[in-house]
Amino acid sequence: MIKVTIELWLSMGEELGEDFRSLSHMRSVLEATVKEGTTVGKLFGQLADRYPPIGEKVFDRKTQRFCGDVVVTFNERVISPSDVYGRILGRGDKITVLPVYAGG
């Protein structure tokens, strides 16, 4: 088993329950323990099953894809959506989910 970090910058603190720790108004963090070989896609599928708000706002349980209005970074680096789902998690990896934003 390995530990990874999931950080949501989506102002979802109270919705997510006690498993998530609030870092600030917008940031919530979960330290998760997963089996070796788990992919990012599989992890978020599990999170969506366990935490309904994630299934509603972050990761679509039907399509097993991130919702269209979020973007993801992996170890604080931008990552192609086509690369992220199959990425196998390693010890200490961090996945951050942020709202998509454009214009201004």
Added chain:
Amino acid sequence: MAEMEGYVGRILRVDLSTGKIWTEELDKSTAEKWVGGVGLGAKYLYEEVPPGVKWSDPENRLIWTSGPLAGSGVSGAATFNVMAKGPMTNLAGASQANGFFGAYIKFSGFDGIIFQGISSHLVYLLVQGGKAEIRDARHLRGKDVWEVEDTLRSELGVKERDVSIFGIGPAGENKVLYSAIVGDRGHLAAHNGLGAVMASKNLKAVVAYNGERNFGIYDAERLREKNKEVFEAAKTFGVIYEWGTGGGFSALYGIGALPIRNYTTNIYPEHERMNGQYLRTHFTIRSKPCYQCRIAHVKEVTVTEGPYKGFVGEEPEYELLAALGPVIGNTDLGAVVMLTREVDRLGMDCNEAAWTIGWTMECYEKGVFTQKETDGLDLSWGNVEAVRELLARIARREGYLGNLLAEGVMRASQQVGGEAADWAVYARKGVTPRTHDHRGQDRWYELFDTCLTNTSTIEATWAGVHPKFVDLEEPSDSFSHEQVSTFNARYSGIRQFDDCVGTCRLAAPNPKLVLECLNAVTGWNWTLEDAFALGRRVINQLRVFNFRHGMKAEDEMPSTRYGSIPGDGPAEGVNIMGKWPWMVENYYRLMGWDAKTGKPLPETLRNLGLGELVKDL
């Protein structure tokens, strides 16, 4: 003439050289071809400003046009478009402002105003009840835009919402090339120096009166239904309803898209004390919505902490938070509120101002500028009081630096030359992007669009956000050169449609709902395809205008720094420029333009109802 629902049916013409004022009918075929806003602006600009006319010539037109939805009751629909040949690019310039004017100008009797000529002295225009009057404005010389509003309201004996006033500040009067047209307490038509065009005509302000709706609505019940849907869509459109446009500030930081210290770094740990969430949970805010806007994202704010505690100003939009925060190395949110008021009241585009000052600060840090060039100003990163003073000097074109920076960052950096010429962030047509870091891969849509768009020099795609609004598939890989270029071409047109109808993109973010409102107001039966075609007609009309006025395809690219590779942060090492030529050629082909020259092909123009332009290329 027969009544056209959604339209007053009259365009006001003002010749400032002769003082002549007259009206023209807006006929049905023109309305159906160009609709309003940027569409009507494109029509009149093309027809009336031939090649060889300079931005400051009397022959240049300054075209203010509303749209059929403005004043109709659609949430926030009071947007108007300003169009002219702009001084930053010496090409077509279009910019939209919200507030009240787009509705009030119709209530005052006109769908738009076209200015030509140059007044012999400073004047303002008053429009009310289907009539217009040119009035002396010499007593307003030197006043900032807030003072102009206060003075005119007092002289006219009207309350705040009795009139809408847009005008220019000291920056415009002194022909700062990126001066803006500002009104209704903080709304701006900011891009491409349209304030300088207004100043060149000796026109200080325009006043339009509130009044009764004076145009028909085809299906009022259907409009009410759709307007509810517009509001529901706006409430769930990202973070804006709850946190304002500043709600996306940290999200952009997280993907390396927040512009920090003139693109010299992507590290800014203070971002959570500078975002919309922090502002709305720590400062005191009060709603100041635009005309009939239900989301009311515009706020007045009182600073509650730090050196500017007690300062009251408008809540900075995202662009201002970034422009007057990280771009200039500032980490005090209260100072952003203070500088927002400064840049707005002086009447400048915050984007160009910030990139210009950010570049200057980098030059100061690296010794290109010393206190000799700055006339004693310490332009270290984050010195907000020095920035306040520098803004005032730019607005007055005072001293070496004030005059240099009034030209904008492209011209200033080219004049200074050497290595510093490569540090400036701009699109090579002559203006700067929004205050984003577009280099990170998830921003490539906007970088590409900023360099290639023709309606203005601001991006028009919204970065691939919500393509399903208009029945487009989301790109499976927004980090793909091929997909970004292809997506931008497919998306092209729909935001120009928005800019024709008189709605706000934040209050009415879903173009399909906007289209349904348009049909309810006008009685038309337009499809999404028609909406795209309108937008593409505008794009192509202005592209032909731009080629005739000297645009070169090789200028459709970013400056060295704008297209550089981030050295740190979430997007470290990504490089868009390696495949830039391929992206451009692909985009040209998909747009129906010659793959090498970028000129619209004859069949493209004919298909859009622009066959008469073929001979002009």
